[in-house]
């Protein structure tokens with residue numbers, strides 16, 4: 607059975623799950639047009655996640671996927687956190703704000719408990735994908751028994767082989783061009799393989815279907831990756847500008863006016879690619895100390911952004927975008943799917 611048959615979708619085009627940007631409307635628009643819609647639920651509480659899944663199910667009868675984070679929840683190093691807060695304190699001062707004295711673990715991992723798993727088993731989306739790691743064996747087993755397709759991001763061959771050995775169904779090959787967080791299992795090591803190389807590498811050594819993600823903005827780029835062996839492509843940045851996404855006005859404006867990206871660990875504590883802003887120019891400086899652990903670091907990053915935004919400065923936003931953001935178009939999701947399909951057929 608092909609991946610499209612397995613997922614019961616018409617086109618090999620996935621909307622990337624995007625925590626904070628995904629909406630039920632956007633997911634449904636993509637699925638209703640024959641693509642594979644998604645919800646990024648890694649930053650949502652179990653209740654908020656349930657709400658989004660139910661809303662999506664009310665908007666489409668077509669299949670879609672949900673996505674969670676599988677990071678190892680690390681202990682916070684309090685000395686590192688203190689130094690990190692001190693380093694960012696002058697930035698808070700600029701906006702007449704005071705940084706917190708303690709940082710919170712704002713996102714639990716799917717690995718920490720089975721509440722998200724139980725939600726997935728209860729609501730039965732077609733597929734569930736994971737970023738930053740692989741679920742526990744008992745969680746994979748339960749999803750399999752329920753007939754829910756499992757997918758995990760890989761950024762290198764070692765991760766892909768681990769995914770395959772764990773009994774997952776699909777590999778999302780995330781290249782270095784990708785917008786948002788790198789899906790690397792271990793946040794300190796990144797082989798930074800580009801999407802086309804990663805697809806070819808995984809195609810040679812893995813038997814699972816591969817979905818290519820990273821830097822895809824048009825059908826020509828998508829078709830090239832399909833020719834290299836990808837069973838489908840996953841696009842994030844290209845959909846952020848859609849009216850139905852949750853991106854705020856400053857993010858939308860920056861996508862079209864400052865389309866240059868850089869990877870930084872300062873915003874959340876894990877490497878993530880976004881549009882160049884204050885994080886890259888004012889925080890990522892040679893004197894920068896070690897960042898606080900993910901996701902504690904993100905707690906501070908979000909608070910700094912809130913303080914700056916309150917004073918009308920949007921330069922500390924987490925404006926995730928892929929390297930090819932300069933090629934995005936202003937187009938609604940159903941039209942983007944149609945356009946991609948047309949370009950792929952002509953490529």
Ligand SMILES: Cc1cc2nc3c(=O)[nH]c(=O)nc-3n(C[C@H](O)[C@H](O)[C@H](O)COP(=O)(O)O)c2cc1C
Pocket residue numbers: 622623624625627646647648673736737759780783784785786787819820821822840841842843844846926927928929930
């Ligand atoms: C705004 C944004 C948020 C993202 N959030 C998630 C997420 O919650 N989970 C996930 O697995 N990937 C996330 N990603 C990464 C995407 O899955 C995908 O790898 C990436 O969008 C592909 O690169 P592109 O943006 O150049 O298309 C995000 C990407 C963006 C742009």
